[in-house]
Amino acid sequence: MFGFIGDWKPLYIISRVLEEGKKSHYEPSISADDRDAIVLDDHETYVPHFQRVSISGEDTSGVPLEDLERASKMLVDALRLRKRYMNLSHQNFCQTAARFLDPTRVERKHGEKQTIEEDCWSKRSAKYEDECNPCMSESLLNYILDDDEVEEHGIHPPEHQPWKIQDVPDTKHVFKSNRGVFEVYKDEDAMNKNNPCDFQYPDMDTFITDMNLMCSLIADGPLKSFCYRRLSYLSSKFQLHVLLNELRELASQKAVPHRDFYNIRKVDTHIHAASCMNQKHLLRFIKKTLKNNADEVVTISGGQPMTLKQVFQSMNLTTYDLTVDMLDVHADRNTFHRFDKFNAKYNPIGESRLREVFLKTDNYINGKYFARIIKEVASDLEESKYQNAELRLSIYGKSKEEWDKLAKWAIDSNVYSDNVRWLIQVPRLFDIFKLNKMLDNFQQILDNIFVPLFEVTAKPSSHPELHRFLQYVIGFDCVDDESKPENPAFDSNTLPPDQWRDEENPNYAYYLYYLFANLTTLNHLRVLKGLHPLNLRPHCGEAGPVQHLVCGYLLSENISHGLLLRKVPVLQYLYYLAQIGIAMSPLSNNSLFLNYHRNPLPEYLARGLVVSLSTDDPLQFHFTKEPLMEEYSIAAQVWKLSSCDMCELARNSVLMSGFSHKVKKCWLGPNYTREGVAGNDISRTNVPDIRVAFRYETLIEELSNIFKSVLQQANSTDYQ
Numbered sequence: 050m051f052g053f054i055g056d057w058k059p060l061y062i063i064s065r066v067l068e069e070g071k072k073s074h075y076e077p078s079i080s081a082d083d084r085d086a087i088v089l090d091d092h093e094t095y096v097p098h099f100q101r102v103s104i105s106g107e108d109t110s111g112v113p114l115e116d117l118e119r120a121s122k123m124l125v126d127a128l129r130l131r132k133r134y135m136n137l138s139h140q141n142f143c144q145t146a147a148r149f150l151d152p153t154r155v156e157r158k159h160g161e162k163q164t165i166e167e168d169c170w171s172k173r174s175a176k177y178e179d180e181c182n183p184c185m186s187e188s189l190l191n192y193i194l195d196d197d198e199v200e201e202h203g204i205h206p207p208e209h210q211p212w213k214i215q216d217v218p219d220t221k222h223v224f225k226s227n228r229g230v231f232e233v234y235k236d237e238d239a240m241n242k243n244n245p246c247d248f249q250y251p252d253m254d255t256f257i258t259d260m261n262l263m264c265s266l267i268a269d270g271p272l273k274s275f276c277y278r279r280l281s282y283l284s285s286k287f288q289l290h291v292l293l294n295e296l297r298e299l300a301s302q303k304a305v306p307h308r309d310f311y312n313i314r315k316v317d318t319h320i321h322a323a324s325c326m327n328q329k330h331l332l333r334f335i336k337k338t339l340k341n342n343a344d345e346v347v348t349i350s351g352g353q354p355m356t357l358k359q360v361f362q363s364m365n366l367t368t369y370d371l372t373v374d375m376l377d378v379h380a381d382r383n384t385f386h387r388f389d390k391f392n393a394k395y396n397p398i399g400e401s402r403l404r405e406v407f408l409k410t411d412n413y414i415n416g417k418y419f420a421r422i423i424k425e426v427a428s429d430l431e432e433s434k435y436q437n438a439e440l441r442l443s444i445y446g447k448s449k450e451e452w453d454k455l456a457k458w459a460i461d462s463n464v465y466s467d468n469v470r471w472l473i474q475v476p477r478l479f480d481i482f483k484l485n486k487m488l489d490n491f492q493q494i495l496d497n498i499f500v501p502l503f504e505v506t507a508k509p510s511s512h513p514e515l516h517r518f519l520q521y522v523i524g525f526d527c528v529d530d531e532s533k534p535e536n537p538a539f540d541s542n543t544l545p546p547d548q549w550r551d552e553e554n555p556n557y558a559y560y561l562y563y564l565f566a567n568l569t570t571l572n573h574l575r576v577l578k579g580l581h582p583l584n585l586r587p588h589c590g591e592a593g594p595v596q597h598l599v600c601g602y603l604l605s606e607n608i609s610h611g612l613l614l615r616k617v618p619v620l621q622y623l624y625y626l627a628q629i630g631i632a633m634s635p636l637s638n639n640s641l642f643l644n645y646h647r648n649p650l651p652e653y654l655a656r657g658l659v660v661s662l663s664t665d666d667p668l669q670f671h672f673t674k675e676p677l678m679e680e681y682s683i684a685a686q687v688w689k690l691s692s693c694d695m696c697e698l699a700r701n702s703v704l705m706s707g708f709s710h711k712v713k714k715c716w717l718g719p720n721y722t723r724e725g726v727a728g729n730d731i732s733r734t735n736v737p738d739i740r741v742a743f744r745y746e747t748l749i750e751e752l753s754n755i756f757k758s759v760l761q762q763a764n765s766t767d768y769q
């Protein structure tokens with residue numbers, strides 16, 4: 050759908066960007082009060098004072114000039130590719146890199162970002178008046194009394210009514226699939242005339258060409274050496290930075306009143322709803338339910354209704370017998386490299402029936418118990434106040450009713466929390482459905498996932514509950530065991546989804562491409578209707594072929610795991626340059642794929658990749674009531690992370706999360722989208738400006754290096 054052209058802007062524009070890039074890090078942390086008063090005419094006043102590591106000399110990249118030129122050209126091409134995919138799909142692309150790619154770009158204004166819950170927020174003052182009565186809710190009262198609050202940009206986002214309907218009018222848009230991708234038409238008439246809306250997306254051939262380009266790029270010898278050297282340089286530079294500035298960083302953290310690691314916002318960026326409680330919590334919950342609801346019919350077995358008591362009788366168990374050991378949901382040394390054994394751990398006591406009764410949204414009791422336990426987890430998060438989670442719920446693509454049922458579950462049981470947002474995980478299970486004759490071809494999966502979404506976007510009144518529920522859905526995840534063998538071929542001979550009737554599962558790239566392409570056209574429509582776009586945030590690079598990480602690079606806003614980047618320097622460097630978020634779960638990796646001491650997280654963090662800590666499955670991996678803190682705690686102990694490192698990880702987690710712009714403004718500071726120090730507010734993030742300045746200057750330096758070289762080449766060819 051789009052070609053690949055590198056057109057180069059004249060020298061002066063890019064050099065202006067380079068100059069500005071160097072200047073803008075002198076901007077200070079700007080707090081809510083003085084953000085308008087700041088005049089940046091005296092940079093020196095706001096320079097965070099620290100010792101900088103700089104390399105001087107003619108050519109500082111450490112490789113022959115021609116290698117540098119070649120490598121730079123390829124890296125810029127790769128960045129340009131990602132930018133196109135992100136722009137088309139309404140996902141975020143790193144602002145700093147975008148500025149280098151397109152120096153003439155008009156900066157999108159801070160306040161114009163699309164957000165979720167915008168509507169509810171703007172009605173906040175109205176609600177405030179409504180609720181100023183004797184039965185004012187406790188949280189609202191706290192909100193008013195809390196002196197942390199600044200009227201405009203409070204630290205704590207105010208409460209709102211979660212299921213209030215968003216006012217989005219119905220339109221006549223219709224849609225149909227064109228070789229696996231839904232295209233949208235203005236109305237029936239346009240569809241009959243075959244005149245689709247101009248919602249661009251990369252077609253399959255373009256994607257295949259781009260994939261191949263990227264695959265040859267990551268295998269290129271000289272480029273590999275170049276990237277490897279740059280990454281090593283970044284590690285060493287960080288060591289020096291810490292050596293020289295550690296005390297200053299610590300001192301500036303100490304100087305901030307009230308704020309410390311415990312009361313900065315953190316988001317668990319990768320956690321599955323079905324395993325978001327720890328094993329002790331699940332056990333307690335099962336015991337409690339068995340005591341209070343023994344005679345409730347919970348399932349049908351062989352046509353016969355079964356009460357909870359009977360379910361346990363059929364297993365010869367009483368409440369007294371139940372222990373954590375018997376529950377047997379924890380991963381142990383036997384699950385290492387055995388994803389099948391790990392999957393079986395999702396069944397308490399090895400019984401799939403218990404999983405069905407307690408951990409599913411769609412069962413005989415309409416997910417009543419599951420909703421209850423999720424709400425308990427959410428209230429623990431609320432109590433901790435500063436911890437938040439992005440829980441994954443499944444949509445399998447088995448039937449078109451799945452979405453409506455899920456939305457009904459959430460609304461009927463009122464599963465909502467300010468601290469929780471949803472991601473939808475699509476498991477790659479086509480082969481299983483096909484084997485069990487539940488589906489005939491792959492297109493049916495796409496229909497089941499996307500038709501309801503297009504319908505509800507065009508006509509919110511057609512699925513009112515889904516429309517409400519989607520307010521809190523921030524994107525898609527794609528999950529399964531990546532180490533399963535797959536057919537790597539994805540080329541122009543690959544069958545389109547409606548002809549994919551094979552018993553074999555399509556490969557990772559196929560799943561991700563069709564999720565991406567359909568999300569792209571859906572997001573066009575959603576944005577047109579004033580709704581927030583949905584992101585793609587797949588599990589990627591946990592195991593299996595490195596091509597998965599290429600897909601992630603092109604198609605997704607950020608990824609979970611990314612372990613295998615350690616083996617692919619070119620991709621790792623690109624993930625750095627494009628500042629792609631990586632949600633890492635070292636405890637989960639330790640039980641499944643990679644021992645803790647070999648985990649690349651500390652290395653990624655040192656180099657400046659945007660990494661965050663996440664728990665993945667507290668039910669299987671964690672022991673305490675605060676799994677996210679457990680994750681931070683172990684990482685800090687094992688890798689000797691400083692308080693500054695921990696706060697940086699936490700800030701990253703908020704930045705890469707799907708919480709709304711307005712919420713992030715409260716959590717990170719009103720200017721958080723600005724680049725460099727200007728975007729940091731130490732009184733909220735507890736990350737020293739020195740650290741932020743170091744990261745920003747380093748990124749600018751790397752990008753300048755590459756773009757300068759490409760620019761010089763372009764100029765020399767101009768004059769020939």
Ligand SMILES: [Zn+2]
Nearest residue numbers: 319321588665
């Ligand atoms: Zn996971």
